[in-house]
Amino acid sequence: MSNADELLRIEGIRKTFPGVVALDGVDFDLRRGEVHVLLGENGAGKSTLIKMLSGAYTPDAGRILADGREVRIGGAQDSERLGIATIYQEFNLVPDLTVAENIFLGRQPRRFGMIDRKRMEADAEVLLARVGVDVSPRARVRELGIARLQMVEIAKALSLDARVLIMDEPTAVLTSEEVDRLFAIVRRLRAEGVGIVFITHHLEEIAALGDRVTVIRDGRSVGQVPASTPEDELVRLMVGRSIEQQYPRERPETGTALLKVEGLTRDGVFHDVSFEVRAGEVVGIAGLVGAGRTEVARAVFGADPYDAGSVRVGDVPLRRHDVNAAMAAGIGLVPEDRKGQGLVLDASVEENLGLVTLRSATRAGLVDLKRQREAAARIAGQLGVRMAGLGQHVRTLSGGNQQKVVIGKWLLADTRVLILDEPTRGIDVGAKVEIYQLVNELTAQGAAVLMISSDLPEVLGMSDRVLVMAQGRIAGELAAGDATQDAVMALAVSTPAGSTNHSNGTEAPGGH
């Protein structure tokens, strides 16, 4: 391979934060026209590495070379000048600006000193068409679903004529259709000679899209292999051991119904939703994005109101739209949007873990801080939360570790009915299994678990029963034995009895 094809080279990069060695000697290189996958566990250092290229962080030691010459990337402008565009794990768009304004932020075309809106919108239109996304340049970013946000980010990268495109877990929040569309764009860019750095926890995407894989473990690059490497070998490289059973399922005898939802209706959103979850049982809810799954979960938890129906825990009817009542009855919710709803980002791991317990404890008039700390340490250890210590702010945890904290918070609170909404989004393969084991432990202790997931193998692998929602209704129920991908999908695209068929098959933009 000629050097002319090498866009970037990273040698021996190190980066420490107080109490954490995030990168401890990473080597990496990127060629023109390839998709180079970065693979590693939660907290391995993937996001930190790409932040060296985007100028968000500067390395403590090591070298970065662009086109064979050593460069210093001291900020976003340096990165941009080198033709590097980054799509972060957390998006970087300004919610209150329009799509066009976001794409050209800071670089708006001007005419007589004024921003030339017409031209900006026309240019944005061209870029959006190139990405193949149907969104108006005048739409506010706030109004877009996650998939569209991402397409806007890509359009923005295109507007910068990026030679290097970095994508940090772009598929974590996409439906399979949206993933297909994203892949088509990435393949086109690759054919045009763009070098793409792609981070994902979905192993099946690696062979489908990638060319080479660099595996990072504990801040070090531990191997570089072709993307065609078998998945179990990738897992072994990544976690240092092989994973025997991806979906461990040990269930006790189920007990009585703990969560009883009857005729739950929110006009225009979901209709006549009834189901029960028994003690010791995991019930999955599958369905397309926009089918109403998250909305039902939020209503059951009291986060949103509903117009008719009832929710009971055991025999206790819950007041509508009352999170405190739901929590007091023992319901917990791990929301799909951990940043927005699950965490206090500028509080410590310990404080976040204690949020629910602390609330009930202070209400009872006593807080045993020592016990609280011990419990927090135990649960963090059980979940394998990678952190400098319990005092670390949640904002600086890696994405997957933040998710573990949200789950840990409810585990600590002796939750009797746990609702999980996309619980393993952004979670690495090893940690997923740990979360499933915790679900098993919870059910063994007699808790009821309701699990919403767009990851079909996960729903099928972990649920005792699967409810499938379509168009705001329960389209059907499948027992674990009968639930196949095909059976679930057939129900997910069906038109359930009672619904007015106008939106069959079309997907509303994602959640929040």
Ligand SMILES: Nc1ncnc2c1ncn2[C@@H]1O[C@H](COP(=O)(O)OP(=O)(O)OP(=O)(O)O)[C@@H](O)[C@H]1O
């Ligand atoms: N600003 C910061 N301050 C302190 N620690 C940090 C900071 N940024 C990252 N870290 C730590 O560096 C380590 C690597 O984090 P990083 O976000 O790079 O992981 P990752 O591989 O992207 O993980 P994930 O798959 O969960 O996204 C983690 O232990 C994290 O807590």
Ligand SMILES: [Mg+2]
């Ligand atoms: Mg990350």
